[in-house]
Amino acid sequence: RADTAMYQAKRSGRNTLYFYDPAMQAVLEARLQMETDLRLALEEKQFCLYYQPQVDNEGNVVGAEALIRWMCPTKGLIPPGDFIPLAEEAGLIVPIGNWVLNAACRKLKAWENSALTSRLQLAVNVSARQFHQDDFVRQVLDAIATNNVRRGSLKLELTESLILDNVDSAVEKMNALGDAGVRFSMDDFGTGYSSLSYLTQLPLHQLKIDQSFVHKMLDRSVNAVIVQTIIGMANNLEIEVIAEGVETMEQFRFLKDLGCPLFQGYHFGKPVPEKEFEKALSSSPRATS
Numbered sequence: 001r002a003d004t005a006m007y008q009a010k011r012s013g014r015n016t017l018y019f020y021d022p023a024m025q026a027v028l029e030a031r032l033q034m035e036t037d038l039r040l041a042l043e044e045k046q047f048c049l050y051y052q053p054q055v056d057n058e059g060n061v062v063g064a065e066a067l068i069r070w071m072c073p074t075k076g077l078i079p080p081g082d083f084i085p086l087a088e089e090a091g092l093i094v095p096i097g098n099w100v101l102n103a104a105c106r107k108l109k110a111w112e113n114s115a116l117t118s119r120l121q122l123a124v125n126v127s128a129r130q131f132h133q134d135d136f137v138r139q140v141l142d143a144i145a146t147n148n149v150r151r152g153s154l155k156l157e158l159t160e161s162l163i164l165d166n167v168d169s170a171v172e173k174m175n176a177l178g179d180a181g182v183r184f185s186m187d188d189f190g191t192g193y194s195s196l197s198y199l200t201q202l203p204l205h206q207l208k209i210d211q212s213f214v215h216k217m218l219d220r221s222v223n224a225v226i227v228q229t230i231i232g233m234a235n236n237l238e239i240e241v242i243a244e245g246v247e248t249m250e251q252f253r254f255l256k257d258l259g260c261p262l263f264q265g266y267h268f269g270k271p272v273p274e275k276e277f278e279k280a281l282s283s284s285p286r287a288t289s
């Protein structure tokens with residue numbers, strides 16, 4: 001059949017095999033269009049960072065996570081889940097990731113110069129493809145140096161799978177950046193396949209408990225056990241631990257009782273544009289009472 005005839009498309013140096021089918025063709029065209037739009041978005045500075053507070057067990061804001069948004073002139077505000085995977089495949093995550101790093105470091109510098117925000121830490125998400133670039137360490141060091149960022153204030157969020165791709169190389173890069181005062185958090189912790197033995201070998205400062213466990217921990221006791229185990233383990237290993245996706249006071253109380261010291265989630269604040277984040281901080285330094 002003509003519509004299932006195979007053809008080979010050569011794009012960006014890779015050979016990709018496609019089956020011809022009108023529906024698939026439409027999907028493919030939409031992807032190519034989005035790739036073009038993403039390149040334009042970079043040139044025209046259509047990306048921005050939203051900030052979500054991270055709080056201690058009294059609700060004091062101690063930091064934030066920077067989360068990218070795409071302000072598309074035609075489609076409006078697009079969340080990262082809708083474009084980061086394609087940006088990763090197309091390699092565009094490298095320039096986008098570098099933009100994020102520089103924007104975050106600029107913001108950190110601005111905060112450090114302000115009495116209200118001078119002690120805040122800022123966490124930045126890093127994609128596997130970005131991390132595995134040969135010049136990743138240099139890119140981060142450049143962003144830090146250009147903006148004269150204080151030691152200990154920039155935190156990079158890595159995932160388990162990213163580290164497991166090549167543990168030796170990951171550790172080498174983490175150590176090089178750790179020497180420059182960069183901190184590391186393991187994002188979505190508990191969803192991957194990490195063995196406890198290698199956790200102790202990684203230069204990690206923080207484990208971030210995945211929100212799926214937090215959401216279900218009060219309904220399904222197995223999730224409560226997982227959360228309790230992660231908190232206990234982190235406390236014993238002297239690694240900081242933060243719970244992600246805390247949406248209710250009940251979840252906050254439960255986590256606090258388990259000894260969790262740090263929290264992030266809608267209960268304390270959703271990700272918001274920088275102006276709004278800074279305004280919320282100045283009107284109430286405590287995110288909860």
Ligand code: C2E
Binds near residue numbers: 187244
């Ligand atoms: P993540 O790093 O695990 O970020 C947490 C996500 O959960 C964010 O979604 C955040 O808005 C959302 N969230 C926070 N608190 C709550 C809560 O209480 N309840 C619920 N239901 N959700 C909550 P967002 O901003 O859509 O980001 C999604 C993912 O996109 C991030 O997951 C991260 O993997 C990726 N991402 C975001 N910004 C960047 C970036 O600058 N670079 C890269 N490479 N990836 C990014």
Ligand code: MG
Binds near residue numbers: 065125157187
């Ligand atoms: Mg994250």
Ligand code: MG
Binds near residue numbers: 187188210244
């Ligand atoms: Mg996460």
Ligand code: MG
Binds near residue numbers: 188
């Ligand atoms: Mg996630």
